[in-house]
Amino acid sequence: QQPVQSPQAVILREGEDAVINCSSSKALYSVHWYRQKHGEAPVFLMILLKGGEQMRHEKISASFNEKKQQSSLYLTASQLSYSGTYFCGTEHDNNRKLIWGLGTSLAVNP
Amino acid sequence: DGGITQSPKYLFRKEGQNVTLSCEQNLNHDAMYWYRQDPGQGLRLIYYSQIVNDFQKGDIAEGYSVSREKKESFPLTVTSAQKNPTAFYLCASSSRTPRLSASYGYTFGSGTRLTVV
Numbered sequence: 434q435q436p437v438q439s440p441q442a443v444i445l446r447e448g449e450d451a452v453i454n455c456s457s458s459k460a461l462y463s464v465h466w467y468r469q470k471h472g473e474a475p476v477f478l479m480i481l482l483k484g485g486e487q488m489r490h491e492k493i494s495a496s497f498n499e500k501k502q503q504s505s506l507y508l509t510a511s512q513l514s515y516s517g518t519y520f521c522g523t524e525h526d527n528n529r530k531l532i533w534g535l536g537t538s539l540a541v542n543p
Numbered sequence: 544d545g546g547i548t549q550s551p552k553y554l555f556r557k558e559g560q561n562v563t564l565s566c567e568q569n570l571n572h573d574a575m576y577w578y579r580q581d582p583g584q585g586l587r588l589i590y591y592s593q594i595v596n597d598f599q600k601g602d603i604a605e606g607y608s609v610s611r612e613k614k615e616s617f618p619l620t621v622t623s624a625q626k627n628p629t630a631f632y633l634c635a636s637s638s639r640t641p642r643l644s645a646s647y648g649y650t651f652g653s654g655t656r657l658t659v660v
Contacts, residue, residue: 435585465648474633475586477648520585522649529574529593529639530601531649533586 434459436523438534445511445541453506453537455521464497464504465522465531468515475520478506511541545570549634549652555660556621556628564619564655566634575617576649578633579603586633592617621657629659 436457443451455464463482467475481497481504492509508515518538522531547568556562568575574593578586588601592611606625611617617636621628635649 467649474651474654475649477650480648522586529637530588530591535585 435532436521436534438519438521438537440537441535442538443540445539447513447541447543448510449541451508451511451539453508453519453521453539455504455506455523455534457502457523457525459502459523459525461497461499461502461504462524462526464495465524466495466504466506467520467522468517469520469536470517478519508539511539513541513543515539516541547634547636547650547652549632549655551655552653554655554657556657557660559623561620561622562657564621564632564634564657566617566619566652567615568617568636568650568652569615570636570638570650571614572636572638572650573614574637574639575611576635576637577601577607577609577617577619578635580631580633589619589632627659628657631656 436455439454445451465480466478469475479495481495494507497504518536520536521534550565576591577589579589580586587603589603589607590598590601590609592598595611595614598609598611606622608620632655634652637649638647
């Protein structure tokens with residue numbers, strides 16, 4: 434039931450692009466994306482609702498494929514500040530309870 | 544500014560002792576959550592509450608207790624029954640979207656790092 438994130442880790446040079454995927458075995462109600470820096474709390478990036486449109490947050494965008502039960506996070510022209518662990522959280526009904534993936538570690542180097 | 548305040552930031556617990564972690568929000572959010580995070584792990588749900596005076600167990604509720612007497616407050620007690628309490632504890636809150644009753648993005652507190660000594 435826990436969503437599967439891939440890849441587990443990514444290393445980029447500043448300016449490169451990356452894609453992080455979040456797949457679920459159950460039908461999705463919504464998908465949340467968060468970024469957590471070491472020793473800090475996760476910070477909300479965006480939410481994708483069933484039937485909703487692709488979302489953007491600065492140079493980060495995300496898509497939601499209901500048929501594949503999958504969401505993808507696109508990081509374009511990465512900046513050093515993008516480094517951290519990215520988590521997806523999925524809702525499968527209206528019980529307001531997110532199920533979290535194990536995270537994708539992203540390191541952006543100069 | 545609105546937000547969630549967790550205290551203390553660091554907490555040391557002796558064996559057999561109960562400790563309470565504080566979580567207060569002024570965002571007027573109806574739902575509040577407690578998570579535990581171990582190194583290299585994701586977030587595991589301990590308890591959550593969607594309205595005052597009501598809460599549900601999460602995936603790892605054993606050894607923990609909560610109360611929700613006020614909308615703004617959701618304290619977590621780590622009891623002596625929790626045999627491995629050393630972890631990073633995060634409190635979060637959310638409101639509900641008008642459509643589909645899904646949750647808006649969670650707002651997290653800055654966390655409490657609990658260590659057993």
